[in-house]
Amino acid sequence: MRAKPTLILVHGGPGADHSLYKPAFSALSDICQIVYYDHRGCGRSEDGLPANWTLAQWGDDLKGLCDAIGIERPIVLGTSFGGFVAQAYATRHPRHAGKLILVTTAAKIDFPTIYAAFERIGGLQAGEAARDYWSAPSPATRAPYLDICLPLYKARPPIGPADWEQRVIMRNETGVHFNGPSNEQGRMDFREALASIECPVLVMGGEDDPIMPIAFSETIAQSLPPNRVRFERFARCGHGIVPDDPEAALAAIRAFILDA
Secondary structure (H helix, E strand, O other): OOOOOEEEEEOOOOOOOHHHHOOHHHHHOOOOEEEEOOOOOOOOOOOOOHHHOOHHHHHHHHHHHHHHHOOOOOEEEEEOHHHHHHHHHHHHOOOOOOEEEEEOOOOOOOHHHHHHHHHHHHOHHHHHHHHHHHHOOOHHHHHHHHHHOHHHHOOOOOOOOOHHHHOOOOOHHHHHHHOOOOOHHHHOOOOOHHHHOOOOEEEEEEOOOOOOOHHHHHHHHHHOOHHHEEEEEEOOOOOOHHHHOHHHHHHHHHHHHHOO
C-alpha cells in the first residue's frame, strides 16, 4: 500500500457527464487516485431545483463531495464548463485544493470572440450557428449548433468514433439554463477572485479552440498569482487538448502532478 494524490475530474457541458474523460485519463491511475462524478442536473446525477444550477452551488458541491468521502488537498482538474466550476470551488474555498488544473476554459466569456473564432475555423455558417445559439440559447438554436459547430471543437481528424459518445448522457436543458450572455455564463467573472488562489495552477489552452479561444486561457494565467501559475499552450489543438494531442497533454498533466 502507498499513498497517492487524488485527482478529481470536473466534467464540461453543462449537461454532459464524466464520460468525456474516459478512457484517456485512466493513463494517470499509476500516479493518482482518480475520482469521476456528474454535476447536479447533469449526466446520471439528480436534478435538484434548477434554481440551484449555479456555479456557486456546483463549486460547493465539489467541496461537499470531498468532505463526504474524506478527500484532503485534492488535485482538481476542470475542462471547459468544468473549469468554471473548478474556479468557483477554488475561489470560494481557496485553501482546500492541493493543485488546480484548468483546461480550455475561461474566467470571463467574451462572446464576440467566440463567434469570430467559429467563423474563422468553420466559415459563415458556423459563425452564424454559434451566434444564434450563444446569444439566445434554446432547443431550437442548440440543435443546429451541435450539428454544425460541435465537430469544429476538434482540430485534428478523429481516429475512429470517440468512446465517450457511446455512453454520454446529454442533458440539454441544463445547458440552455446556464449558457448565454443573459444567463450565468454571461455574468460570471473570476478574474479578480483568481488572485486569491493559494495552490499551484496549471493552465492549458488549445491554439485552435473556437469555443474557448486561447486568449481566454491567457487571461486566466494573467489573473493568477505569477508565482503559482504554469501556462501551457498546445499548437494544432482545439477544445479537446487530450483527444487532439494525448501524448503531450497527458505528459504535461503528469509532470504537474508529480512536481513537488
